[in-house]
Amino acid sequence: xxxxxxxxxxxxxxxxxxxxxxxxxxxxxxxxxxxxxxxxxxxxxxxxxxxxxxxxxxxxxxxxxxxxxxxxxxxxxxxxxxxxxxxxxxxxxxxxxxxxxxxxxxxxxxxxxxxxxxxxxxxxxxxxxxxxxxxxxxxxxxxxxxxxxxxxxxxxxxxxxxxxxxxxxxxxxxxxxxxxxxxxxxxxxxxxxxxxxxxxxxxxxxxxxxxxxxxxxxxxxxxxxxxxxxxxxxxxxxxxxxxxxxxxxxxxxxxxxxxxxxxxxxxxxxxxxxxxxxxxxxxxxxxxxxxxxxxxxxxxxxxxxxxxxxxxxxxxxxxxxxxxxxxxxxxxxxxxxxxxxxxxxxxxxxxxxxxxxxxxxxxxxxxxxxxxxxxxxxxxxxxxxxxxxxxxxxxxxxxxxxxxxxxxxxxxxxxxxxxxxxxxxxxxxxxxxxxxxxxxxxxxxxxxxxxxxxxxxxxxxxxxxxxxxxxxxxxxxxxxxxxxxxxxxxxxxxxxxxxxxxxxxxxxxxxxxxxxxxxxxxxxxxxxxxxxxxxxxxxxxxxxxxxxxxxxxxxxxxxxxxxxxxxxxxxxxxxxxxxxxxxxxxxxxxxx
Amino acid sequence: xxxxxxxxxxxxxxxxxxxxxxxxxxxxxxxxxxxxxxxxxxxxxxxxxxxxxxxxxxxxxxxxxxxxxxxxxxxxxxxxxxxxxxxxxxxxxxxxxxxxxxxxxxxxxxxx
Numbered sequence: 001x002x003x004x005x006x007x008x009x010x011x012x013x014x015x016x017x018x019x020x021x022x023x024x025x026x027x028x029x030x031x032x033x034x035x036x037x038x039x040x041x042x043x044x045x046x047x048x049x050x051x052x053x054x055x056x057x058x059x060x061x062x063x064x065x066x067x068x069x070x071x072x073x074x075x076x077x078x079x080x081x082x083x084x085x086x087x088x089x090x091x092x093x094x095x096x097x098x099x100x101x102x103x104x105x106x107x108x109x110x111x112x113x114x115x116x117x118x119x120x121x122x123x124x125x126x127x128x129x130x131x132x133x134x135x136x137x138x139x140x141x142x143x144x145x146x147x148x149x150x151x152x153x154x155x156x157x158x159x160x161x162x163x164x165x166x167x168x169x170x171x172x173x174x175x176x177x178x179x180x181x182x183x184x185x186x187x188x189x190x191x192x193x194x195x196x197x198x199x200x201x202x203x204x205x206x207x208x209x210x211x212x213x214x215x216x217x218x219x220x221x222x223x224x225x226x227x228x229x230x231x232x233x234x235x236x237x238x239x240x241x242x243x244x245x246x247x248x249x250x251x252x253x254x255x256x257x258x259x260x261x262x263x264x265x266x267x268x269x270x271x272x273x274x275x276x277x278x279x280x281x282x283x284x285x286x287x288x289x290x291x292x293x294x295x296x297x298x299x300x301x302x303x304x305x306x307x308x309x310x311x312x313x314x315x316x317x318x319x320x321x322x323x324x325x326x327x328x329x330x331x332x333x334x335x336x337x338x339x340x341x342x343x344x345x346x347x348x349x350x351x352x353x354x355x356x357x358x359x360x361x362x363x364x365x366x367x368x369x370x371x372x373x374x375x376x377x378x379x380x381x382x383x384x385x386x387x388x389x390x391x392x393x394x395x396x397x398x399x400x401x402x403x404x405x406x407x408x409x410x411x412x413x414x415x416x417x418x419x420x421x422x423x424x425x426x427x428x429x430x431x432x433x434x435x436x437x438x439x440x441x442x443x444x445x446x447x448x449x450x451x452x453x454x455x456x457x458x459x460x461x462x463x464x465x466x467x468x469x470x471x472x473x474x475x476x477x478x479x480x481x482x483x484x485x486x487x488x489x490x491x492x493x494x495x496x497x498x499x500x501x502x503x504x505x506x507x508x509x510x511x512x513x514x515x516x517x518x519x520x521x522x523x524x525x526x527x528x529x530x531x532x533x534x535x536x537x538x539x540x541x542x543x544x545x546x547x548x549x550x551x552x553x554x555x556x557x558x559x560x561x562x563x564x565x566x567x568x569x570x571x572x573x574x575x576x577x578x579x580x581x582x583x584x585x586x587x588x589x590x591x592x
Numbered sequence: 593x594x595x596x597x598x599x600x601x602x603x604x605x606x607x608x609x610x611x612x613x614x615x616x617x618x619x620x621x622x623x624x625x626x627x628x629x630x631x632x633x634x635x636x637x638x639x640x641x642x643x644x645x646x647x648x649x650x651x652x653x654x655x656x657x658x659x660x661x662x663x664x665x666x667x668x669x670x671x672x673x674x675x676x677x678x679x680x681x682x683x684x685x686x687x688x689x690x691x692x693x694x695x696x697x698x699x700x701x702x703x704x
Contacts, residue, residue, distance in 0.1 A: 587633055588678055589646050591622040592685040 181241070184256070191259055191296055192230065195222060198270055198289035205275070208282035218286045225293045232300055236308065243343045246533060247540045250337065251306040259299055266292050311336045311344075316543055316562050320345055323557035325360075327353055332565065338539040342551055345560060346531060350518040356556055357514070359480035420478075427478050428512065431471040435504040438464040442498060457499035461491045468494075472511070481514060484523070529553065606666055606698040611657040613691050620652020621645050621659055623685065626678030636662045637700070643673045643681045645697075659697065666696040 199222070202208045266288075274285055311334035318341070321328040329352055333341055442460050455463065465487075472490070476482040497507040521529055533539055535549035543562055551558040611619055624646040625634060631641045645663040648655050665673045671684045685693065 587624070587630055589622050589624040590678065590682045591647070591649075592619045592682060 187256060187259060188233065191263055192226065194263060194266065195226065195289040195292045195296075198266075198274075198292065199286055202274065202279070202282060202285055206278050206280075208280045208285070211283045211286070215283055215286050218283070218290050222286070222290045222293055225290070225297060229293065229297055229300060232304075236304060243346075245339045245343070247339060247538070249340070250540055255299065255303045255306065258302070259296075262292075262295055262299065266295075310334065311340070314565060316545060317565050318345065319561045319563065320349065321559045321561075322349075322353060322356065323559065324358070324555060325356060327356075329353065333543070335542055337542050338535055338537065338549060339533060341543055342531070342533050342539075342549070342560075345558070346529075346551065349558060350521065351516050353516060355514045355517050355520055357480055358555065424475075424478050427471065427475045431468075431475045431511075432504070432508060434468050434471040435508055438467045439504045439507075441467075457495040458491070460498050461494035465491055465494060475511065479511075481511065484514070484520075485511075604666070604698050605702040606696045607702070609657050609659055609695045609697050611653050611659065611693045611695060613693065614653050618649075618652070619654055619685065619693065620649040621654035622647035623665065623678075623681060626681055627675055628677045637664065640664070641675075642666075643676065643678075659695070660699060663697045663699050666698055668693055668695050670694075 199219075270288065273279065274288070279285060313334050314332035315335045316333050317330060318333050319328060319330050329348070331345070331348055333344060336344065441464055473482070476485060493510055494507060521527075530553065532552040533549065534552060535547075537544070537547060537549075539549075545562050545564040548559060548561045550560065613619060622645070623643050625631070625641065625643045627641045629641070631639045634640050634644070635646075636644045643665045645654075645659055645661055645665065648659060648661055665681070667673055668684055669690055673681055673684070676684070
């Protein structure tokens with residue numbers, strides 16, 4: 001109604017609206033219109049001021065970006081891939097275009113807005129997610145993948161490569177791995193079908209003596225033993241390969257060699273004694289075949305002992321220390337070679353350690369980072385205080401100048417960490433409150449009640465997301481987790497929680513406890529995690545106390561120390577249960 | 593029995609002693625005994641569960657008032673000490689607002 005022209009500068013807009021409202025308060029005609037004008041003016045001013053608000057937010061973000069950039073440039077990484085993850089947010093290209101000029105080319109900052117679907121909040125939420133460049137370690141650190149990983153992998157390639165240094169190429173990886181696998185399967189099949197062949201061949205090539213009930217018994221026992229062997233092999237050794245080792249896996253090679261020798265010996269004797277003379281004693285042949293099956297079963301037993309059971313008894317205590325942040329854990333481990341111990345340690349690492357957030361190393365950045373460096377010096381005009389002030393000030397300035405950049409104060413780091421903890425707790429509390437409020441808006445639809453707006457979980461998640469988004473974004477930014485979560489993953493997680501009736505705290509658990517490193521590896525696009533094993537002894541030797549080796553993966557280094565478990569000597573002490581009586585004796589003397 | 597050698601209804605020979613609390617708040621003696629203590633170790637009167645004076649500070653208020661080692665305290669300022677725990681006896685004796693403690697005391701071989 002009134003041609004109110006709201007001021008488009010930040011706070012002036014509100015003042016102008018308030019001023020116009022005040023001038024019209026006396027006017028009866030406009031008193032009804034003023035509130036509507038107020039509300040009508042609120043949204044345009046808010047929306048026009050929100051870019052500056054977010055620009056202020058963006059400026060705060062830039063200091064984080066700069067610190068992260070400096071952190072990364074210190075490490076001197078090359079091959080920074082800029083993943084174009086901005087294709088999702090087409091709706092916001094106009095906003096991004098005028099903000100791109102502010103960002104550095106190296107870091108990508110993505111802004112997207114979600115339209116408010118709830119009626120109580122009319123603001124547009126602008127959420128910034130920082131996508132850090134992913135380091136593509138395509139050529140950097142790969143281990144030599146040589147042996148196959150099933151129980152019967154043939155590793156003659158390893159023998160030829162023992163002398164060579166670690167191969168750094170990666171494109172031949174799958175060929176080698178599957179070649180060993182195929183050879184192992186071939187050997188296993190040969191071993192399995194040899195007894196069957198022993199039994200069948202006399203029947204095909206010449207007719208031996210018919211053999212009655214003993215042969216039937218032998219056939220049945222052979223069939224069952226073969227079945228047990230097949231099931232045992234399938235249950236224990238047929239599985240998806242979880243790891244590839246850099247060097248020979250000695251026990252596996254030994255078992256395969258044993259199988260090969262066994263087969264060669266049996267076939268040799270079979271050829272000489274049965275095929276060539278055309279042996280007519282069929283029962284003897286069948287017994288020969290059954291003995292081969294027995295031998296194979298015992299080899300299976302030996303393989304089970306060597307490969308699975310021997311390392312279960314604890315023999316050493318190992319301590320694993322992670323390098324950039326100092327997290328450490330202790331484990332007990334059995335008799336293993338160094339490389340197998342490394343694989344075992346990695347399995348425990350992916351489960352037990354806290355996730356490593358490289359940005360948290362530089363966490364205590366106080367809001368006024370220049371507080372310690374600058375010393376505000378005001379000259380006092382006139383009066384006798386001048387000399388004393390300048391004298392004192394000069395002394396303080398000199399001491400400030402003497403201080404180095406890094407040691408800005410003995411207690412500064414302590415105070416900064418306290419401040420950081422307080423900020424995290426504050427934002428966490430606000431996030432919890434916001435989430436609990438948001439979850440009360442969603443009610444499960446029951447059949448008997450008619451509801452206003454029926455939605456499926458994803459839509460419900462999108463409906464309550466804006467009220468959580470701001471505090472969630474602040475919390476993620478404070479704990480430096482925002483690279484891990486973008487809007488889609490958050491909404492998907494929220495939809496899952498809603499559809500399973502989880503409480504707000506269960507939803508928030510994913511942000512408060514980020515989970516072990518397994519979570520990160522799941523999120524990675526490649527399912528391979530390449531770790532480098534650095535050791536001064538040959539890695540196929542068994543563990544020895546007092547030694548140490550290291551596992552490396554990007555910037556994470558795990559140092560492993562091996563220690564001995566003490567020998568426990570248990571003595572029995574006689575317990576006299578008959579003389580188990582007590583009296584109360586109190587004598588005290590107190591001075592008064 | 594709390595008191596040895598006596599049945600109920602009999603009277604005990606006792607004497608009234610007034611102890612004046614010193615300026616530092618102490619009375620100048622130590623007590624031992626109580627119903628929660630081991631009465632078989634009582635050096636003054638075996639198996640007696642009463643509160644006894646076990647130590648006297650030289651020239652302290654208790655010595656000046658005439659308290660002796662081995663005295664059995666019967667009451668202080670009207671509070672009974674025949675069937676009290678050790679801590680309760682200490683608490684009664686240490687009450688600071690009483691400047692004068694009127695003790696009823698009995699000792700071995702006291703005559704009527």
